Amino acid sequence: MLRQASRLISRSVTAASSKSVTARAFSTELPSTIDSTFVESWKKVAPNMDPPRTPSSFMKPRPSTASSIPTKLTVNFVLPYASELSGKEVDMVIIPATTGQMGVLPGHVPTIAELKPGIMSVHEGTDIKKYFVSSGFAFLHANSVADIIAVEAVPLENIDASQVQKGLAEFTQKLASASTDLEKAEAQIGVEVHSAMNAALSG
């Protein structure tokens, strides 16, 4: 009985979609209501069953992008064990992306950036707060909200310079004497992280 259902439904759905094939809306603009032609055809075929719900009907509509660029950036900076900044309004954030230091202003293009070990600075007026971030991701949204997630982020004053030097020497030596690919990769990571910390402390 339901074998006919998929044929009838796909016939009416393709009729609807072929009309709109040149006028695809972006996902932010689609209404979150269910397609009424689909619901009608479904009810003709299977009047006792509820029409299936689509994933988009479960989703909350995306926050709308303001028509004018907001003056402040809202930053959410979270670590696995604490929420360092939550909904804080700032002027600019500079994040250590793998592609280099990236400055984020309100109205930045939506981006997902992978972070490398480095300094993240939060600028609020004349106030600059710096953290050393071990690695993580930054999600910049269209509505000037930045979600930055890191596994470990510490203020620069909490880093011990002598330990950094020791670590750097140790890993440089390990890199020279490493044999397997995995050992080389681990030593390379050690060298990168320690040199980043060194640069952060001295820069």
Next chain:
Amino acid sequence: MASNAAVPFWRAAGMTYITYSNICANLVRNCLKEPFKGEALNREKVHFSISKWADGKPEKPILRSDTPGV
């Protein structure tokens, strides 16, 4: 499509992103000054008990208390 993008060296060596990220975090934690270092290490302690099953019954569990850096 993105297969000709350069893979990061750790991915080429067979490491996953999570392993890489955890190694970076551990290295940063080890370089902290004293009171912060203790707190960080405390935060990252793991306690778990493993029990192997045989014939539908759990055998005696092994308790593991791992401190980080292991």
